[in-house]
């Protein structure tokens with residue numbers, strides 16, 4: 001996914017492709033009343049980093065450069081890869097902080113060594129500083145596009161910064177590599193967005209660190225294929241007060257992500273992220289007669305012949321008036337990395353914007369991009385794609401001092417009496 005994103009941006013910069021799927025590049029935003037006809041592009045409305053100003057860097061335990069990696073992944077056709085071969089070959093991954101305990105199906109050779117996790121995290125900080133200096137960057141954003149790690153529950157080592165830093169020194173197994181990247185990023189004042197379902201920055205210690213350092217954070221897990229569809233269809237059922245008996249979701253996927261998720265530990269992390277969505281949207285405790293007894297099942301099957309072309313099936317058993325059953329079937333023949341790449345781009349630009357606007361800590365307004373959005377402890381996360389979309393655009397209006405849009409609309413019909 002990361003190389004699909006970077007190669008995509010280079011093709012766009014050279015005028016050979018369109019950044020389809022990116023709100024930051026393509027979407028417009030309505031300002032003021034419907035009668036005002038003010039709908040600039042988001043890119044022209046808020047000050048986003050220019051495409052030509054972006055530079056990319058990465059860590060990976062697999063030493064392939066971006067060209068080799070793009071060829072192995074086979075997501076992009078040769079015209080999108082060969083024409084920018086030199087650019088892609090110039091992107092060599094830095095040695096990663098990697099431990100096979102957390103991603104069982106990968107074997108890494110391009111890996112850092114250190115006395116303990118603290119030392120490894122300090123090495124990441126040094127990489128960040130060197131990268132910034134070497135490329136003359138004014139600002140950086142880190143987006144976790146690496147593999148899903150095994151399931152870890154938040155515990156005492158994640159409670160506060162002191163416990164977290166002590167656990168890094170003690171090499172505690174509850175501190176996963178993704179948390180070390182998140183810690184290093186925050187310590188360097190770099191916003192951190194987590195595209196995978198592993199906890200990473202979603203623990204109290206790192207949320208606190210983000211607030212102390214005034215750095216924006218967000219996650220978890222890009223909302224791309226099946227879950228995007230789920231967060232569109234389930235609000236439809238709820239809006240119409242239609243009942244749900246069961247939702248059976250299964251996928252076949254043949255890329256490296258599919259291989260990693262074939263390990264039960266990594267799949268458990270993904271499963272938790274995918275399952276939470278329905279409960280939050282349907283609120284079974286408020287509507288027990290409609291959603292009190294939903295059978296929700298999600299599975300991912302590693303099937304190499306399909307490579308990155310995931311097939312996601314949904315069988316949805318619903319019921320209507322007087323409880324009569326009906327079914328909806330969805331078969332989404334999607335391309336995993338093609339759906340994810342524009343999300344990486346939007347998050348990089350919007351996290352950078354958030355930091356410049358003085359916003360720090362959890363960026364709930366960017367929930368639109370995540371399957372399992374982070375939210376303040378006292379809040380339930382918002383999962384409905386269109387509420388998330390409205391929230392994102394309203395936040396942009398708010399940042400620029402424009403009026404919020406409520407969609408009330410009575411003003412168009414209420415005429416003052418003489």
Ligand SMILES: NC(=O)c1ccc[n+]([C@@H]2O[C@H](COP(=O)([O-])OP(=O)(O)OC[C@H]3O[C@@H](n4cnc5c(N)ncnc54)[C@H](O)[C@@H]3O)[C@@H](O)[C@H]2O)c1
Pocket residue numbers: 001002059060061062096097098099103106144145146147148149177178195196197221222223224225255256257260335336337339340
């Ligand atoms: N549609 C999507 O593509 C999509 C949607 C939602 C979430 N995700 C998540 O995004 C992540 C990446 O997906 P992908 O399709 O690009 O997978 P991928 O296997 O193609 O790429 C992941 C890369 O991360 C590297 N990696 C693993 N551990 C690392 C570490 N500790 N440090 C640095 N690099 C490390 C791997 O070597 C690999 O090259 C996965 O966690 C996946 O579940 C992807």
